[in-house]
Amino acid sequence: MTDFSTWDIVRNLLMAARWTVLLSVFALVCGGVVGVAVLLMRSSRRRSLRTVAICYIEVFQGTPLLMQLFLLFFGLSLTGVEVSPWTAAGAALTLFTSAYLAEIWRGCVDAIPRGQWEASSSLGLSYVEQMRYVILPQALRIAIAPTVGFSVQVVKATAVTSIIGFVELSKAGAMISNATFAPFTVYGLVGLMYFCMCYPLSLYAKKLERTMNVSR
């Protein structure tokens, strides 16, 4: 039996942590893009579009991420498409992130005074133009703090993808723990690494929140 030094464990965990970071960034970027689309539907003037967006948000916020992952992973392969854990993880996290971001950003859009909508429509701007030039630039300012706060949730959510076999930090932790028989050290280190990723984000979100409150 080979011996594992603490450094071996740390090094391997760090290698796997790169995938956690990559998956988080991917989910935030793609989720953000889809989230804007859902947001536009959610605050659109057409009722049918609003209903679709509400259902989308309700379904993804009302079911466990693990179930969404399983459905994508097992469901898509039934249709004959070969699904790798990476595809399923990326797709599920994108959907999950977009539903939450759409809801968070809607709060920010709603916080913009009605007068801004009325003034811009009296200037003859279309819905898309109103959003693009008047509402979103203002909403963006208040959206930064809660978005950074939510990114912590996304980093933590990536841990669930280990269950379908995506080798990121948690999965690597489980594998190393099985090989070294040192679960206390390994899971302690895994937790510490997540903490090192999330805590700065949490602090930054808190700081943004504070400066935002002062400036208003």
Place this chain on the structure above:
Amino acid sequence: MAYTFDFSSLWEYRAFFLQGVLGTLVLTVIGTVLGVAVGILGAVARAWQLPVLAQLYAGYVELIRNTPFLVQLFFVFFGLPSLGFRLDAWEAAALAMILNLGAYSTEIIRAGIEAVPNGHLEAAAALAMSRFQIFRHVVLRQALLKIWPALSSQIVIVMLGSSVCSQISAEELTFGANFIQSRNFRAFEVYLLATALYFLLAVALRQSLAWFGRRVVGGGRP
């Protein structure tokens, strides 16, 4: 090769689904009741800056809120036994849920306690209420009323997160689904039904919490 869906084969496993739903519910109730209790204690310690306890809670809250639930669960189930602290799957799942919700509810309830105006405390003191009476009747009730919606959504999030507990073989809904799926190989149908059940559970939980908030926390007043 086209795949034909077959939901009828799920009927014979109805007992497993029911058992799973019950397991998730029991886990959620234990996690909620004890987790909120931990949270109230922590909120008091933090809001009133009780020495030592406030610092301990601050560390605990940050630690839990910045690590994934899955890792907390694995740490409790696989890691703690090497300290001689052995728990079965069910106990580990419940403990992890209590710890997780405890940290979040500490922060939520603290915000509520800090939002109670100072004048109310002074008025209650002027009425010769004891410290405990002031806390129980003036501070806690107002604080809980104010933050009840936020606390409710956190409880729903924790309930949905409990699906991860299947990984240490705690027998809840996802565990049941995994088990059935390994028998009838109808993964998609099984997980679709399980997802629907989670969705219904989330809706029901939200409604019951709203009712509880109006009736019990709010004391039946409009």
